[in-house]
Amino acid sequence: MLFAKRSKRDAFEKLAEQAYPSILGSALRFTRSRDEAEDLAQEAIVRAYEAFDRFDGTNFKAWMLRILTNLYINKYRQRQRGPQLNSLDEEGAVEPVADGDEVPDRLLFDGMVGAEVEEALARVPHDFRITVLLSDVEGMSYQEIADVTGVPIGTVRSRLARGRAILRRLLIGFAEKEGYVKKGVTE
């Protein structure tokens, strides 16, 4: 019995240690606070350990990420600082990401560095940011995002389109500031 418990602990610790950097990274992008992110990631590890018997053995990182996101939405969202969604953000028309500019987005985005992307992400309203992160960074399907965030798939679609549009505007703003593109070219 004792050996079984020890073996379960060892198996969990091995998987969790591998997944932890991704979990902490996501927590940081969710909360935008180092302390809150560490608390959130630790709480997620604890929850996962307690529920490890229910893990289906397929994709530990995705399973952990679901726990983390659920935890964040349930516990941290009310305390979240920064821009909040309003009806205009949620309902606003989705504009195309690309327009007929001289610098293709492919070149623009590929030249971005981590700090710029992280800074732009941090300024995206949190519901949009979480949806974009779960889709583009964590590779979740629309259905998985809908399950984790507790919204219909239609809302996931609109948040993704809206979030990416905001993100693109912010990244272009950085590019103009850093001189990658001339101001007004991408307008």
Add this chain to the structure above:
Amino acid sequence: MIEIEKLHAYVDGELEGQEKAQVESLIVSDPAAAREVQSLTSLKRALSAQAKPVEDEAAWKACVGRLNEIDRAKGAERFMARYAYALCSVLFLVIVSAGLFNRAGFGPKFNANDVTRMTGNFPLIGVPSNTGDWLSQEIGSPPTTIPLQVLKVGTGTHQGYRYAKLVIQDHGGPMELVIVPGLDALEGTTPLDEKYSQVTVQDTQAVVWREYGQLMILVGPRDTKELRSVAEKIEIKP
């Protein structure tokens, strides 16, 4: 005009069948749609490439510490769950043993010095109309008959034991009777027979016996035989 959200869904691999074919056809025929899809793909790639995992050894060690705490707490819970009956049984046995220990006469004891303190000066009241009732009321004694003259009575507490003191008298003079409910024995006594023992309290003889959960100590300036004959007259009937 195709919905923008549909282009996002196409880039995310969320379209199938006719919807997917419709978007693919549009990409071929509409440069704006093709540019949009390319832009979205680039954005996704940039996010995926730049939003990297965050290594933090100290934060991970803190997590391991929490897991250790959980294991320890669960270990304690498991131990309690497994051995709860055994622990309860041991506790029960301890309580029963303590009770038996007390009943067997190994419980609390006073010595001659304690008797000296109890028979010392302390406020006495006059004679109650019924000594038996008074004893019952003050120290919870069972009905007691004292066929001697009662001169004074009083109550006190010594080492947590409430006791009664009566000054009684017969033709030979006054004596003191101390009754201590719950006390098992007096140290340093010499048995006279199965019931009575003898002890000297500050050069004065005393006879000690236990009856119905009370320790009775009769102290008086006379010999043991006389004291014992007085003690035998004191009748307790529960």
